[in-house]
Amino acid sequence: MSSLLKLDGILVQRDRRTVLEVESLSIERGETLAIVGPNGAGKSTLLLVMARLLKPERGQLLFDHLPVDELRAKDYRRRLALVMQEPLLLNRSVSENVALGLRYRGISAAERPRRVDQWLERLGISHLAVRRAGHISGGEARRASLARALVLEPELLLLDEPFGGLDAPTRRQLFSDLRLILSETQTTTVFITHQLGEALELSTRLAVMLGGRIQQTGAPRDVLARPANAEVGEFLGAQAASN
């Protein structure tokens, strides 16, 4: 496998306090990397750095072996898609929301509906196409926000707690749909969660983050079997007990 995104010596500070410190992290093409950790571990900050939405105090990102700083921010971001914790849909119809990134990229009005319809279908929300985003349920809004990112066919998909705030059955259904989509499209994905169970099922590689640092990465079963240190063991143990 070859590296798609590489983080090197990243440091993010807020009010002189270190919130993120990543010496080295490489995202391989085609993998699904799950980042788990408790609230406040710096997971979302890491995702913002990857999307170049937060400038670190030091360190650099290499995308496809090129320093990201040498690309225009817009050009870089158009190779990826970010799904934030809240669906953050606009007050328009669901299909207009899903078409948003395509419009930003100048995809013609003739081609947009074809691609939008395809992804509404794959996420099972075709029947909501003309519905206003404010008039759909939380689970449907999640699906719309995922469709809005997937329709872009990004080289890198960044997901921040894509199932947060959903009830168990809705969460389960969306989870299995997304797993199927990711395995079919082979999209390189970084996926943040604080639910170890989902991370284990969805990811090909697991990273455990505590206190702004990545403590361990590896195949999910290996990490689970051999925690790198006592803190990781404690976190994984507590998660396993609560699942």
Added chain:
Amino acid sequence: MHEILQITLLSLKISITATVLSLLIGLPLGTLLALGRFPGRSLSLSVVNTGMGLPPVVVGLFVAIMLWRSGPLGSFDLIYTPAAIVIAQLIIALPIVAGLTAAALQQLDPDLHLQLYGLGASRTQMILTLWQEARLPLLAALMAAFGSVISEVGASMMVGGNIRFQTRVLTTAIVLETSKGAFDTAIALSALLLTITFLVSWALTSIQQRGAKG
């Protein structure tokens, strides 16, 4: 009758020009105040918000001093012209547009602009999307700005001079007719002013409410 038509058209021309100019400057300014990260942002926002209640006579005094023949901008020969009224009305409308634009954008989710960038928006596309998302309060800002300038009298009187066929607008004409005791003309002009204000608000409200449906 001909004179009333001329006064009405002049009023509309002046106030629409001032409102459009205030929009051109106030929309980007309010956006900067809402989204920008720079020292003094909070102070600037307070200044703008204070400016929303600027008394027209104070603006009139300030603009008159500036444009007076011997004043700093006297060489432009603008005092007692429609352009002088436009300048004064622009100063009155600008804080309203900028302040309400900032408030409208700050009501949106603070992460929304990051999400739009994360979908590949350029800076311009991001800002246009936010404006569209806040179109209802932005139209309210437009109505408030137009309403305040079409109905103000102090500044128009002071920098326009209420000169017949040149700078007489509806509000200054109403003041004049009332002072002459010509109440019937004053009432007719007032009715006209109210009708215009209503029609403009009605047009903007129907655009606004069409956007709100769904």
